[in-house]
Amino acid sequence: MSRVVVIGAGISGLASAALLARDGHDVTVLEGRPSVGGRAGSWEHRGFRFDLGPSWYLMPEVFDHFYKLLGTSADEQLKLVTLDPGYRVLFENAESIDIVADPEENLEIFERIEPGSRERMQKYLASALDTYEMAKRRFLYTSFADLRPLLRRDVISRLPKLARLLLQPLSTLAAKTVTDPRLRQILGFPAVFLGSSPFITPSMYHLMSHLDLDDGVLYPMGGFITLIDSIEKLARAEGVTVVTDARVTRILVTDDRKPRTTGVEYVDAAGKAHTIDADIVVSAADLHHTETTMLPRELQTYPQEYWDKRTPGPGALLLYLGVEGELPQLEHHNLLFTEEWKEGFDAIFGENPSIPNPASLYVCKPSGIDPSVAPDGFENVFVLVPIPSDPTIGRGEIDGDGDPRVEAAADHVIAQIANWAGIPDLADRIVVRRTMGPGDFATDLNSWSGTLLGPAHTLKQSALFRAGNISKRVDGLYYAGGSTIPGIGLPMCLISAEILVKRLRGDVSTEPMPEPLRPTVAAGAAAPAGAGTTGTAGARVARGGVASAASPAATATEPTTGATAAASTSDAPAEMPAERS
Structure with missing residues (x-):
């Protein structure tokens, strides 16, 4: 042994x-x-329990497979529920869009917004599913210690497609599929799950759209803890x-x-x-x-020279908010997308990084479906704002006592959510507030460059290049x-x-x-x-x-x-x- x-x-x-x-x-x-x-x-405070990080349950078969390796199953270990809508998208100056649990209805949503897009989306999602299954079968469960097992007919026959998907950014593939800026954003945002930008992430990762538009979004009751x-x-x-x-x-x-x-x-x-x-x-x-x-x-x-040539994923401003009263304006998962979409990613990954303002961001309200995460009469709200992975931005704290730059950005974000979601008294109803910044990730988790997730999934940092x-x-x-x-x-x-x-x-x-x-x-x-x-x-x-x-x-x-x-x-x-x- x-x-x-x-x-x-x-x-x-x-x-x-x-x-x-x-x-x-x-x-x-x-x-x-x-x-x-x-x-x-996880963090508990004054009757609230917050998941500190991950909040999307995607790729359910991967979780189930892991549990089955240990002789059990996801159904035995977790109480999973399907979210419907899967998530809501709020736009800076446009009507919100709900992505639902029914794949056919999602195609109809795209068609209503952009007539003629249904057929293109069907092809896009069919390609996403094919690429996803190929990734699981050939590229995810291997150490790449030997490349010969990759020389299979199913890989070789797809080499032209795979080469195209690797060399073309996700943003380009999304733009070829739909013209409406809001729909392009919905197809491009999964890059953030990969710690990257749709403008530098290979379009291979359009496979992620299968997960939210076709496969649906689950939630483990009690939270990710x-x-x-x-x-x-x-x-x-x-x-x-x-x-x-x-x-x-x-x-x-x-x-x-x-x-x-x-x-x-x-x-x-x-x-x-x-x-x-x-x-x-x-x-x-x-x-x-x-x-x-x-x-x-x-x-x-x-060594350090290796990392000097690599791209970290984004840092994050995180907010954990306990809010008095209900928030029907928000679903479980909410995405807020700015009109200056590309400029926001350039601010994070560009040569002169800065905190976008306004920022595209994510809001989670698990208390809408899970009463265990907040006291009766209150809502649990988690906010993630992608920002540069720069520890000098500072650290957060409870009750606004974090570093000034972090707390000022948090104030802006709360005001943005209140304005976009139509919750004018949001700031006044907050009874618990905690923030975290890149400095927390660098200090508490020894995270390289204060990144939230790890090295970004660029071409040079994906699959066998990682x-x-x-x-x-x-x-x-x-x-x-x-x-x-x-x-x-x-x-x-x-x-x-x-x-x-x-x-x-x-x-x-x-x-x-x-x-x-x-x-x-x-x-x-x-x-x-x-x-x-x-x-x-x-x-x-x-x-x-x-x-x-x-x-x-x-x-x-x-x-x-x-x-x-x-x-x-x-x-x-x-x-x-x-x-x-």
Whole structure:
């Protein structure tokens, strides 16, 4: 049984720990903060409970697959409800649009606004679905350690389309599909989910429109903290030890010719230093922070020079508001889009970043469907304003006590929501107010450049071009989470945990793993080289339920190393090997 230390108890850290423990490893998770969840944490104050970050439940089959790997299901773990409308869009100087749960009705909405658009939208959404299914089958569940499994007929036959989608920005594809500026914005806004702009995000990501226009939007009752709680409980049930208030300061490495991990050092809440031994270290913390502060320069796969050439996703101004009385003007999810759409993104991602004013922003009102998040007679309101990822903008605080620039921007945002949604007394009805800014993400979550989500999904930072999940300099050091493959968002973080297991197994397949997860090595057998043993495999298989066949690649005797990965992709651009595996 290999000893594994996972750094960080966000969703990717907890998910990685759960799967690794089920695969037979002895796993300890170290979390620097007092509670788990990371960006998906929770805050309670005066009877309100706020999800601190993620609030859109998309790609439901990814969540369900993850739970089934652990022998359960999303239906067993969560109480999911369908939102209808899925979301409301408020425009600066135009009538609002509701996107509903019925895909056919959404096509009719587009047709009413822009006669003749229905047929083009049908083709757009058919392409989105095809691209989405292709992504899940070939590009999301792989480490890209070996590109040969991608040379399948379904990929090769789509190469012209894939090349076009990679080289053309999402904004261009949206403009070719519809002419109404409001409809173009609806097709382009999913880029924000990817920590990017529709003007720099490849149109490959038009696949996101399948999720909200066709697939619908769900919500887990009790909020997203119920998702975190369920994964933590499942991890503990698999034998994982979770230690909070344990801030990792250094990854311990041997002085051998080929360095390898031996454990980590961490500091507890009292400031006392500790050492914990490990055969494998998995960092689910921010990758920039891990590489540049926990390892010496000569052992960094992604040193500062790498990050200097990369594009961070946006920062954010976050508001958590407790509001007296009802707010029927708002739906569960609300998007506010300005007329100066492109200028707003240029302000965030341009050469001279600034906070857009007015800003396109997002408002969530979960209390409309979930009474557990606010006291009777009050509403729970969460606001996210994309802004530059610049920690110098400042930090937020409770009751307006944050840094002046953050609080002034928050005042503007509250006034904007009041004006656009027709709630003139909104500011007077706020009884709880908390703000967060890029400085909070940099300080509290060690987020690179204070970004809200991680590296933006530009062409150079997507799929096989994104940072890989293994150190090329230190044996036994792996990565998970939004900084690495496959990318940003809760579903991607769950997939990153699965890719980690595949990497340790030497599994270079592209498909999701069979359900439930079964250890590769039987009890008492030799472990894959470098991956540790799985001495409790027999017991875990019995507890996992019905057996299923492992993927062919899962029987490999040795994980694909950085060297062999580079060799198998020798025709790739010169910069790729250092960015990938």
